[in-house]
Amino acid sequence: MAVLVTGGAGYIGSHMVLALIDAGHDDVVVIDDLSTGFDWALPPEVTLVVGDVADQELVAKTIREHEIEALAHFAARIVVPDSVTDPLHYYLANTVKTRALIETAVQEGVKHVIFSSTAAVYGEPETVPVPENLATNPINPYGRSKLMSEWMIADAAKAHGFSYVILRYFNVAGADPRGRSGQSTPNATHLIKVATQAALGQRTHLDVYGTDYPTPDGSCLRDYIQVSDLAEAHLVALNHLRGGGDSLTLNCGYGRGYSVLEVIEVVKRVSGKDFEVRLSPRRAGDPAQIVAGADRIRNELGWVPKHDDLDGIVRQALDWEDALVKRNRV
Ligand SMILES: NC(=O)c1ccc[n+]([C@@H]2O[C@H](COP(=O)([O-])OP(=O)(O)OC[C@H]3O[C@@H](n4cnc5c(N)ncnc54)[C@H](O)[C@@H]3O)[C@@H](O)[C@H]2O)c1
Ligand SMILES: O=c1ccn([C@@H]2O[C@H](COP(=O)(O)OP(=O)(O)O[C@H]3O[C@H](CO)[C@@H](O)[C@H](O)[C@H]3O)[C@@H](O)[C@H]2O)c(=O)[nH]1
Known part of the structure; x- marks a missing residue:
């Protein structure tokens, strides 16, 4: 099979x-x-x-x-x-x-x-x-x-x-909890990846693409x-x-949204590292907010997530980024 x-x-x-x-x-x-x-x-x-x-x-x-x-x-x-x-x-x-x-x-x-x-x-x-x-x-x-x-x-x-x-x-987002894989694309554009690279000093700064969206803090919301x-x-x-x-x-998805600014705050807190954040214009193609209605997969397939915790996800992403640096794979 x-x-x-x-x-x-x-x-x-x-x-x-x-x-x-x-x-x-x-x-x-x-x-x-x-x-x-x-x-x-x-x-x-x-x-x-x-x-x-x-x-x-x-x-x-x-x-x-x-x-x-x-x-x-x-x-x-x-x-x-x-x-x-x-x-x-x-x-x-x-x-x-x-x-x-x-x-x-x-x-x-x-x-x-x-x-x-x-x-x-x-x-x-x-x-x-x-x-x-x-x-x-x-x-x-x-x-x-x-x-x-x-x-x-x-x-x-x-x-x-x-x-x-x-x-x-x-x-x-995140990485294998046992450290066997993670997001490895060197020039990846995903927010959590980019933010962990900024925290580890591989990027000079992080751009926030848009702070004038119709969301609670003006930055985009994602699940x-x-x-x-x-x-x-x-x-x-x-x-x-x-x-x-x-x-x-x-x-x-988990059915809960975090704004770009909230994610950055979590990455700074979990890593214990500050980095420069620039408030920049909107990026092409981005919707303001997108959060999953997350019930159907649990009801139809009995899926039970084990890692629904943004701090933990960011920790895994930081550990993986660190491992890539140590293995010279950045
Ligand atoms: N990363 C996200 O947040 C996200 C969100 C929604 C959907 N997806 C979807 O998940 C899937 C995997 O995304 P990912 O983040 O792992 O991306 P990724 O770029 O890490 O993985 C894509 C893989 O496909 C391979 N590939 C690309 N084109 C190919 C081709 N024509 N023939 C053979 N191999 C090819 C690449 O070498 C790579 O290994 C994609 O279909 C993507 O659209 C990703
Ligand atoms: O340096 C950065 C990178 C991203 N963002 C913002 O962060 C949010 C999330 O962006 P990103 O992590 O690039 O993901 P998305 O563009 O939302 O797309 C991802 O999530 C989609 C599902 O929602 C998938 O389909 C795509 O494949 C996947 O790349 C967006 O508002 C971006 O503008 C920034 O502000 N600065």
Whole structure:
């Protein structure tokens, strides 16, 4: 009952691989082009196929050779402002390549698909938290590229008989509590990563992108979910599908929002380090606030998060950043 993890050498995918192995799966195969991922992020017992998810010959061969039953599709481009400046690249990487991958999966008889979607499909909701049945209305090409993939997967599942869980992640942060993986992209743009780098002196300062949003302190509000909790959500989704469960679309978040300024305050407190914070103009493509309606995944799949604590998430991110520095991987 092998699982193929696309993008498994990346931040979230590598935590999924660890979760599968911790749960006793000895048949995990990763396909990754290593464009933003790292082969060293993977445990040695995992098979890594270096290549593109849209290489249909390679993917078909991999599925056949390893008798892949389920596909967890993480590989993508993920930076919201980059999607605004280079939308065609995002539609190619996230939508066109997902189409090719799903076509191969259908041709090769893959039974289950878990897809990494995003809170960005909701766009700029008028109220938070947002339940899954809120109308989708993405405001940036990244969100649209993912929403189109959601639609393709749902349509193809209906036509060709596989089952799926679409997981809409909110803002993913933190690191493996055992220190085996974390966010390793050197020039990552994610707030908690950037703030921990500022705290450790790897960046001169931190920009706050926008302080005039209609939020309590004027900075954007996000729902930060710890990465191993998110990986665990994939495991319960996989078990659900293997047990014959229906296809589902589920938010992955804790249901509580923190502002950019609040996150910075937590990073300074937990690290014990002060750093320069510049109040800067808004960044392209950012919604003011996005918080998960977080009940459905708990009710439908029995998912129970273990790391719902921003201080702990920041501590993990700091420890991982520190480990990267010590291993000369920054
Ligand atoms: N990080 C977040 O906060 C967040 C939030 C919502 C959704 N997501 C989604 O989660 C998924 C994983 O994100 P991440 O943060 O781990 O990013 P990441 O960049 O660390 O991981 C992506 C991985 O996919 C690989 N990859 C990219 N394009 C590929 C291709 N065409 N063929 C093969 N491999 C390819 C990269 O080398 C990398 O290892 C993405 O689909 C992203 O859209 C992330
Ligand atoms: O140096 C920084 C970095 C970020 N921010 C702000 O912090 C918030 C969060 O930004 P970031 O961490 O870059 O995440 P998002 O742009 O919210 O996007 C993340 O979260 C989305 C789900 O909500 C995912 O779909 C994306 O893949 C993922 O990058 C935003 O308001 C940013 O403007 C800053 O003010 N300064």
